[in-house]
Amino acid sequence: MKFPLPACLLFVTAVFLTGPSTATAQVRASEFATISQVIDGTTMTVEYSRPRVRGRDTIFGGPVYWGEVWTPGANWATTLEIDKDVEIDSYELTAGKYSLWLVVQPEGWTVVLDPNHRLFHTVRPEENARQIRYPIQPQEGPFTEALTFTFTELSPRGATLAMNWQNTYVPLEIKVRSSRELTVAADVAEKYVGSYAMSWSDELAREFETQKDINFEIVYENASLVGRMDPPPFPDWSDLMLLTLAEDWFTPAALQNGEIFDVVSDLVFEFGMTDGMITGFEIRAGGDDLLATATKNQQ
Numbered sequence: 001m002k003f004p005l006p007a008c009l010l011f012v013t014a015v016f017l018t019g020p021s022t023a024t025a026q027v028r029a030s031e032f033a034t035i036s037q038v039i040d041g042t043t044m045t046v047e048y049s050r051p052r053v054r055g056r057d058t059i060f061g062g063p064v065y066w067g068e069v070w071t072p073g074a075n076w077a078t079t080l081e082i083d084k085d086v087e088i089d090s091y092e093l094t095a096g097k098y099s100l101w102l103v104v105q106p107e108g109w110t111v112v113l114d115p116n117h118r119l120f121h122t123v124r125p126e127e128n129a130r131q132i133r134y135p136i137q138p139q140e141g142p143f144t145e146a147l148t149f150t151f152t153e154l155s156p157r158g159a160t161l162a163m164n165w166q167n168t169y170v171p172l173e174i175k176v177r178s179s180r181e182l183t184v185a186a187d188v189a190e191k192y193v194g195s196y197a198m199s200w201s202d203e204l205a206r207e208f209e210t211q212k213d214i215n216f217e218i219v220y221e222n223a224s225l226v227g228r229m230d231p232p233p234f235p236d237w238s239d240l241m242l243l244t245l246a247e248d249w250f251t252p253a254a255l256q257n258g259e260i261f262d263v264v265s266d267l268v269f270e271f272g273m274t275d276g277m278i279t280g281f282e283i284r285a286g287g288d289d290l291l292a293t294a295t296k297n298q299q
Helices: 007-017 020-024 202-208
Strands: 031-039 042-050 079-082 086-088 091-093 096-103 109-114 132-136 139-155 158-176 194-200 213-221 224-230 239-246 249-256 259-263 267-274 277-285 290-296
Touching: 031 139, 031 158, 042 139, 042 158, 091 132, 139 259, 194 202, 194 277, 224 249
Parallel strands: none
Antiparallel strands: 031 042, 042 079, 079 096, 086 091, 086 158, 096 109, 109 132, 139 158, 194 213, 194 290, 213 224, 224 239, 239 249, 249 259, 249 267, 267 277, 277 290
16 A cells, blocks of 8 residues: 655655755855965965854854854854965964864954864864964954955965954954065175166067166165166066076066065066176067167176
8 A cells, every 4th residue: 555645755855856956056044155365376265154144233242152162154164275385473374274263252362273174163173282373353344244254455475364244354464485586695696786778679668658778777685686777667667676587587576665566477587697797688578579688887
């Protein structure tokens, strides 16, 4: 004898028979999100779920209670993954994937990065020697309905990973390791330092709407080689740091307030030498196109 299936069982059976796409396509109270940022070849990725304020007057102090070890998100623990070693708020963080937690207190919070990244939000990690733990002060920020992570204040040397929820703002400063050598030994730099008579190609002089013949000065500052064009083809190129590619080969990095803000990796300064003395350089593009030549003014 066959008995009719209850309506609820028929519904469950139908869900499974339609396959995983129907079962996994569902609205969550805290939707999953991910954000990634690449800086100088280092990739940083945050995966998290996004709880919402939903009209609550207070978040911290309840429902996120004082003293609670809380993952800034919901469902599975929020994770931070980095593919190269970095510094986070001056603490060394080796490449890998970490669960991110915050110990919230009225007088100050504690950041916890735990190498056990696959944890549910209620399975809070015990303090252990493998963790990175340090104090941080949350700040006041603009109202944000859904918990949000962003990468802000980008520079060639790092970024701020910021969490916003309700009116709370928590910034984590991340510094990456440069993929290029920024410093030059003083005895090596000495041969490049000096004044050069430089000429742009006719085509580039027209494109830049600048004069063809200019002065290029190389100085040694803060253990780095810095070049100054007079006049520069555009304001961002008034100061250039020369980053070593190989012996007598450099790639330029534009400076702003003494800090690198753009590495022009498709240009190469190729210096020439005669009898052990630098005689000048050529600037070439990635396709080996000659963009400029310069002759060193011998004193």
